[in-house]
Amino acid sequence: MSDSRMNEHIPKKGPVVTRIAPSPTGVLHVGTLRTALFNYLYAKKYGGKFLLRIEDTDKGRSTKAFEQDILEGLEWAGLKFDGKIIRQSQRNDIYAKYIKKLIDDGNAYISKESKKNHPKERIEVVRLKNPNKKITFIDLVRGDITFDTTELKDFVIARSVTEPLYHLAVVIDDHDMNVTHVIRGEDHISNTPRQILIHEALGFKIPKYGHLPLILNENRSKLSKRDDAASVTSYKDKYLPEALINYLALLGWNPGTDQEIFSLLELIEAFEISDVQRGGAIFNEEKLKSINHEYIKKLSEKIWNKIVLENLPKIITSHKSFDNTLLQNIAGQLKERVKTFEEIRKLSKSGELNFYVRAPEYNSSDLVPKRDSDSSIKQHLETLILLLGKISEDKFTEINIKEAVWDYAEKEGKGSILWPMRFALTGLEKSPDPFTVSGILGKSTTLERLKSAYQSL
Numbered sequence: 007m008s009d010s011r012m013n014e015h016i017p018k019k020g021p022v023v024t025r026i027a028p029s030p031t032g033v034l035h036v037g038t039l040r041t042a043l044f045n046y047l048y049a050k051k052y053g054g055k056f057l058l059r060i061e062d063t064d065k066g067r068s069t070k071a072f073e074q075d076i077l078e079g080l081e082w083a084g085l086k087f088d089g090k091i092i093r094q095s096q097r098n099d100i101y102a103k104y105i106k107k108l109i110d111d112g113n114a115y116i117s118k119e120s121k122k123n124h125p126k127e128r129i130e131v132v133r134l135k136n137p138n139k140k141i142t143f144i145d146l147v148r149g150d151i152t153f154d155t156t157e158l159k160d161f162v163i164a165r166s167v168t169e170p171l172y173h174l175a176v177v178i179d180d181h182d183m184n185v186t187h188v189i190r191g192e193d194h195i196s197n198t199p200r201q202i203l204i205h206e207a208l209g210f211k212i213p214k215y216g217h218l219p220l221i222l223n224e225n226r227s228k229l230s231k232r233d234d235a236a237s238v239t240s241y242k243d244k245y246l247p248e249a250l251i252n253y254l255a256l257l258g259w260n261p262g263t264d265q266e267i268f269s270l271l272e273l274i275e276a277f278e279i280s281d282v283q284r285g286g287a288i289f290n291e292e293k294l295k296s297i298n299h300e301y302i303k304k305l306s307e308k309i310w311n312k313i314v315l316e317n318l319p320k321i322i323t324s325h326k327s328f329d330n331t332l333l334q335n336i337a338g339q340l341k342e343r344v345k346t347f348e349e350i351r352k353l354s355k356s357g358e359l360n361f362y363v364r365a366p367e368y369n370s371s372d373l374v375p376k377r378d379s380d381s382s383i384k385q386h387l388e389t390l391i392l393l394l395g396k397i398s399e400d401k402f403t404e405i406n407i408k409e410a411v412w413d414y415a416e417k418e419g420k421g422s423i424l425w426p427m428r429f430a431l432t433g434l435e436k437s438p439d440p441f442t443v444s445g446i447l448g449k450s451t452t453l454e455r456l457k458s459a460y461q462s463l
């Protein structure tokens with residue numbers, strides 16, 4: 007598309023109004039959250055409004071609990087909508103008025119038919135008089151899209167003169183809400199010609215349409231609504247909302263630079279709907295994790311400590327030695343190490359954090375690196391106890407501990423000194439380095455554990 011046509015979507019006058027229109031027939035899906043985000047960004051970029059409409063006409067499948075989940079998800083993500091919530095279930099009188107107008111104007115008619123699968127039952131549905139023509143619209147993402155509407159025949163727009171079907175309700179609502187831009191998933195492209203025909207039949211101004219690429223799993227299958235991992239709620243106890251939003255923005259939109267970390271305000275600034283890709287966008291949880299890690303690293307100590315506290319198990323937090331300083335130390339370690347809150351819980355569960363409050367249990371033979379003998383390690387532990395014993399309690403910090411041990415370790419071989427030292431303190435194959443751990447545990451606990459290692463050999 008040429009630049010001038012690409013720019014046609016930018017409103018010359020009048021405000022931009024976008025909307026998100028979820029059906030409360032399921033929990034908030036990440037795909038819906040991404041659609042909400044793009045609508046939000048577009049509206050805010052042009053100083054417009056972002057509205058919320060709950061499409062709850064399917065009485066059998068819509069529930070208040072799902073609606074609540076959707077509202078909470080949007081709020082958690084920080085996408086504030088403007089104005090009041092519009093609920094389709096409260097608009098039946100309005101729909102009936104428009105159905106009557108369509109019939110009165112000769113653009114729709116009542117059709118007496120037998121019910122599908124029940125040939126004896128007669129019903130009266132409302133069908134649109136299809137002008138049978140070619141429709142072209144400029145999709146904000148995909149460019150020109152042309153449809154021949156003939157194949158749609160005189161499609162049904164209402165179940166009765168008071169009950170609109172989906173397409174009719176959407177058109178009436180978008181008109182009444184003054185929606186200027188309909189930005190939604192690609193799965194709605196085939197709905198657009200029907201909706202344009204209804205807009206025309208009602209004499210409404212046709213909004214601009216933009217269809218976003220589908221979100222795909224790594225195996226390129228569609229991320230299904232039924233997929234558990236697709237519910238926004240399942241991210242709340244693992245990720246920061248800012249990180250999920252940042253990641254979702256990159257899911258289909260390309261800023262055209264190397265920048266990856268964007269606050270919501272920066273997204274509003276940088277977002278261009280013409281930079282949205284057409285092909286499916288693959289959901290890559292590793293990428294989301296690494297973005298989340300960037301956000302974790304930027305958190306204030308206070309907020310991060312609180313998150314860590316919420317995710318540590320009772321076995322640690324209710325221990326008598328657990329206090330604010332220890333929390334701060336553990337949190338400081340985890341800030342570098344974990345990318346999601348779930349990883350804190352996993353580390354705790356596997357016992358990898360227990361050494362902070364409890365003496366480790368291990369086989370004494372594991373204290374001894376392969377090329378060393380029990381007696382030489384016993385000797386090294388003795389020296390370590392002496393060296394560390396010389397540091398006064400109030401100077402027992404990571405830096406001072408390192409300084410006290412370093413020359414000796416270099417002389418004797420680092421593996422022979424640092425491995426038994428670290429293992430005696432943690433009992434783990436992998437953990438933070440022995441200086442950090444000693445500093446966190448403090449002088450008396452560190453010496454206690456080194457002594458018990460010494461005695462075990």
Ligand code: GLU
Pocket residue numbers: 026027028029061176188189190194
């Ligand atoms: N209720 C539709 C959905 O949840 C959205 C309709 C629209 O955006 O036009 O997919």
